[in-house]
Amino acid sequence: MLGCEKHGKYVPYRDPDLVEGTRTQKTECPFRLKGRPMKNGTDRDWRLKVMEGAHNHEPARSLLGHNFVGRLNSEEKEQVEKMSKSWVLPRKMLLTLKENNPLNLTTISQIYGACKRLRKSLRGSLTEMQHLLKKLDGDKYVHFERHELGSEVIRDVFWAHPNAIKLFNTFPYVVIMDCTYKTNKYKIPLLEIVGLTSTDKTYSIAFYYIVNEGTDDYVWALECMKSLLADQAMLPKVIVTDRDLALLSAAKQSLPNTSHLLCLWHINKCVLAKCKLYVGTDDFAELVMGKWGEVVDAATVEEFEVQWMQLFNMCKDKYSNFTSYCSTTWLVHKEKFAKAWTNHVMHFGTTTSNRAEGAHASLKKMLRDCKGDLATSWDASHSLTCNRHTEILASFERSIHRIDHIFMCPFYTNIRGFVSNKCLQLLDAEHIRMKSYGRCDCLLRETHELPCGCELAGYERISYEAIYPFWKRLSWEHVPEPVADTISNHICGMNHGDMQPEVEALTHYFSSLDTGGQSMVRRKLQLLFINCSYFYVNQSYFRK
Structure with missing residues (x-):
């Protein structure tokens, strides 16, 4: 039986009384044809009978916009699937289909529908969280989950790419942490932890769906991040964040020996907003902001105090609210952003x-909207992470095999091809500055651990030993040997009894894993030990 697309009557899907905002193409058109294969004919011979030959509507002027004729064939569905996995925009998918077939009548809404059905088919009968965990296991991510107290509901998910763990073990010196929002339809914040390489490239260390941005949540994230390091003695030297009090408290607990810096860009932005509110937007406000810049850029503590007193005296009569805001909000953390202190931090x-903000922007540009699920955000982060790793590897090779002509002089002979191009550029800029001004503030040695101007003046050729190891690492295979932490020593040092074969098998399995696998096993053993200790304490309490 063949009928018109307007045949039949519209049946509401859910609420029969809900008609506002809904549309239908059904007009109960009576047109019908009946086809039947002929008994003595071939497969292509059919007998067609007109049951009702009249329509109750005008004929269509164009086939565009009619779903039946715009359906995708099997080849086009395969093309859409490949482009969807490559994060091609739907409108560009449609353009590609029409370039391949000028007679194609598909519309953009049908492309969106095809992409939605594809995502649904990939997930199958799994829940969104099960689908996310399946993806993490499929790509061999190291991931940790935290459940709601007393239930099986997963509260937080922390994951790291295997190659990102290698990079983190190679370049653990500086860590930047920042949350981004509007990445999923559940409005769950996404915490991204990033680092930098010797070639000045940004890489993502780990991601974390953080439901509550509390101190204990950040502590858990930092502990998970620390467990990724094979050598617990190689903790980050510097951590950079915004002024999140919960994150400040968590970093103080988990990384007490790490220098904590506050984002200077965010600070200047907040101070400018308060200056416009309390002072205004006239010439005096510009003078105030210029003086604030001098306060931040002061080279010494004494100069900092002098510049701040000048700013305070400028505003104390009419704009005391502004100076009070700067003093109570930011100057209590002056060691974390003022150059008088940060210039002595590596x-x-x-x-x-x-760097974290740029990573957020790349992620949101790929996501295009905030209506996706958790797995969609992971897909985007996975694609970006893989692309960054490719670029980082290429930057390593360029530093080894492609040297700028200005570095071909004898002055760089000992380090050329053995350090990153970024290192060479910093040294060249410092060498030129020393020749121009003739004085050195040793800033490059303090902040970058590279020979400053006064050191370079004493070299005929820069010594390889004068370069900090960070700048010499042009591969992520530089991973230190794992060392057992306190809990691991406690587990391995106890009386095994009948568990000796299991412990030996676990030790053999642990040694066969790469760094990422070892980090995950170590973290699982820690959690197991903590849970067992908690159970033992409770049992002792109940016995009493």
Whole structure:
């Protein structure tokens, strides 16, 4: 039986009384044809009978917009599937289909529908969280989950790419942490932890769906991040964040020996907003902001105090609210952003969270909207992570095999091809500055651990030993040997009894894993030990 697409009557899907905002093409058109294969004919011979030959509507002027004729064939569905996995925009998918077939009548809504059905078919009968965990296991991610107290509901998910763990073990010196929002339809914040390489490239260390941005949540994230390091003695030297009090408290607990810097860009933005509110937007406001810049850029503590007193005296009569805001909100953390203190921290030029902000922007550009599920956000982060790793590997090779002509002089003979191009550029800029001004503030040695101007003046050729190891690492295979932590020593040092074969098998399995696998096993053993200790304490309490 063949009928018109307007045949039949519209049946509401859910609420029969809900008609506002709904549309239908059904007009109960009576047109019908009946086909039947002929008994003595071939497969292509059919007998067609007109049951009702009249329509109750005008004929269509164009076939565009009619779903039946715009359906995708099997080849086009395969093309859409490949382009969807490559994060091609739906409108570009449609253009590609029409370039391949000028007679194609598919519309953009049908492309969106095809992409939605594809995502649904990939997930199958799994829940969104099960689908996410399946993807993490499929790509050999190291991931940790935290459940709601007393239930099987997963509360937080922390994951790291295997190659990102290698990079983190190679370049653990500087860590930038920042949350981004509007990445999923559940409005769950996504915490991204990033680092930097010797070639000045940004890489993502780990991601974390953080439901509540509390101190204990950040502590858990930092502990998971620390477990990724094979050598617990190689903790980050510097951590850069915004002024999140919960994150400040968590970093103080988990990384007490790490220098904590606040994003200078965010601070200046907040101070400017308060200046416009309390002072105004006239010439005096510009003078105030210029003086604030001098306060931040002061080279010494004494100069900092002098510049701040000048700013305070400028505003104390009419704009005391502004100076009170600066004093109570920011100057209590002056050691974390003012150059009088940060110039003595080895931060490799990272005093803002712009690297994390740039990573957020790339992720949101790929996502296009905030209506996806958790797995969709993971897909985007996975694609970006793989692309970044490719670029980082290429930057390593360029530093080894492609040297700029200005570095071909004898001055760089000992380090050329053995350090990153970024290192060479910093040294060249410092050498030129020393020749121009003739004085050295040793800033490059303090912040980048590279020979400063006064050191370079004493070299005929720069010594290889004068370069900090960070700048010499041009591969992520530089992973230190794993060392057992306190809990692991406690587990391995106890009386095994009948568990000796299991312990030996676990030790053999642990040694066969790569760094990422070892980090995950170590973390699982820690959690097991903590849970067992908690159970033992409760049992003792109940016995009493």
